[in-house]
Amino acid sequence: MEHVQVAVLGGGPAGYTAALYCARAGFRTVILEKLSAGGQMATTSQIDNYPGFDEGVDGFELGMKMQAQAERFGAESFLEEVLSVDLNAVPKKIVTDSRELTADAVILATGASARKLGVADEDSLVGRGVAYCATCDGMFYKGKTVAVIGGGNTAAADALFLSRICEKVILIHRRDTLRADRVYLNPLQSCDNLEFIWNSTVDAILHEQKVTGLRLRDQFSGELQEIACDGVFVAVGQLPNTSLFEGQLKLEHGYIAADETTRTSVPGVFAVGDVRTKVLRQVITAASDGAVASHFVEEYLASL
Ligand SMILES: Cc1cc2nc3c(=O)[nH]c(=O)nc-3n(C[C@H](O)[C@H](O)[C@H](O)COP(=O)(O)OP(=O)(O)OC[C@H]3O[C@@H](n4cnc5c(N)ncnc54)[C@H](O)[C@@H]3O)c2cc1C
Numbered sequence: 001m002e003h004v005q006v007a008v009l010g011g012g013p014a015g016y017t018a019a020l021y022c023a024r025a026g027f028r029t030v031i032l033e034k035l036s037a038g039g040q041m042a043t044t045s046q047i048d049n050y051p052g053f054d055e056g057v058d059g060f061e062l063g064m065k066m067q068a069q070a071e072r073f074g075a076e077s078f079l080e081e082v083l084s085v086d087l088n089a090v091p092k093k094i095v096t097d098s099r100e101l102t103a104d105a106v107i108l109a110t111g112a113s114a115r116k117l118g119v120a121d122e123d124s125l126v127g128r129g130v131a132y133c134a135t136c137d138g139m140f141y142k143g144k145t146v147a148v149i150g151g152g153n154t155a156a157a158d159a160l161f162l163s164r165i166c167e168k169v170i171l172i173h174r175r176d177t178l179r180a181d182r183v184y185l186n187p188l189q190s191c192d193n194l195e196f197i198w199n200s201t202v203d204a205i206l207h208e209q210k211v212t213g214l215r216l217r218d219q220f221s222g223e224l225q226e227i228a229c230d231g232v233f234v235a236v237g238q239l240p241n242t243s244l245f246e247g248q249l250k251l252e253h254g255y256i257a258a259d260e261t262t263r264t265s266v267p268g269v270f271a272v273g274d275v276r277t278k279v280l281r282q283v284i285t286a287a288s289d290g291a292v293a294s295h296f297v298e299e300y301l302a303s304l
Helices: 013-024 039-043 059-072 134-141 153-163 182-189 283-303
Strands: 002-009 029-033 076-079 082-086 092-096 100-108 112-114 145-149 168-172 194-197 200-207 211-218 224-228 231-234 238-240 269-271
Touching (some): 013 039, 029 059, 059 076, 134 231
Parallel strands (some): 002 029, 100 269, 145 168, 145 231
């Protein structure tokens, strides 16, 4: 069975940055990625908040560049899906769709996916009015009317963020009160360009080439109403890609419990990027985690 010093599971910005740093530190490093380099970032054509790109950068292109940069220092990428892992074994065991390998240290970088509304045409309208990240895409709706769907902290923070950019924000929640922390409530209530629509769910996204509005269903009466908007920000939660690791290390609300050191509850296993517990899930924080992880991987490998 093939053995490597460091196996990185997932080739998004967190995984490729971890691989870059580990390979540059002289460790034999493999990256196992099931789709293509870049992860979630590869699904957007415009990233405007990653430093160094004054005109913004295509997320797919940035993913390719991260892969090439890590490979320049000897990191080895494989297009393989990880099917199972034994993180508590020594060395750690990884089974992919095409082989088995062992590693001294494992960096978990499998990311997360936005929870969808599950209504017709939602997927095909991503980038044409449907968005899942206000920090990422809010600026595209400057001076326009947007709806935010959800009632938790993300929805509240997104609505506040968008209220500073957009002409009008409509916050739509299926209950009659927000679940968001109290810290958000006063600022939301004193926002003049924010309207709440309570007890309502999205029945349909109205569109031509782009989103033009929403059809909402009242949770009690079943009555339908249509509202006009240019964009809809879905903030109904995220699904971390952690099912492979359940029962093997500590998870918190489905995310891998890891602090700023990226160390998890299992020695030699590190979690980077969107898959770990953290406040802000962005390309820059994913990349930052990858760099930090290499420091603690080095420390761990030295201790073996
Ligand atoms: C549409 C969209 C627009 C965005 N825009 C911005 C923006 O403008 N600015 C910004 O900073 N952030 C943006 N983000 C957020 C940013 O993309 C994420 O925070 C970042 O990609 C997280 O990186 P990651 O490496 O932790 O995880 P991910 O990018 O999720 O990558 C995880 C990788 O792991 C792979 N993987 C998962 N399971 C397995 C498995 N079993 N075997 C092998 N591989 C596996 C996946 O295929 C994926 O490639 C956006 C996100 C989306 C969805």
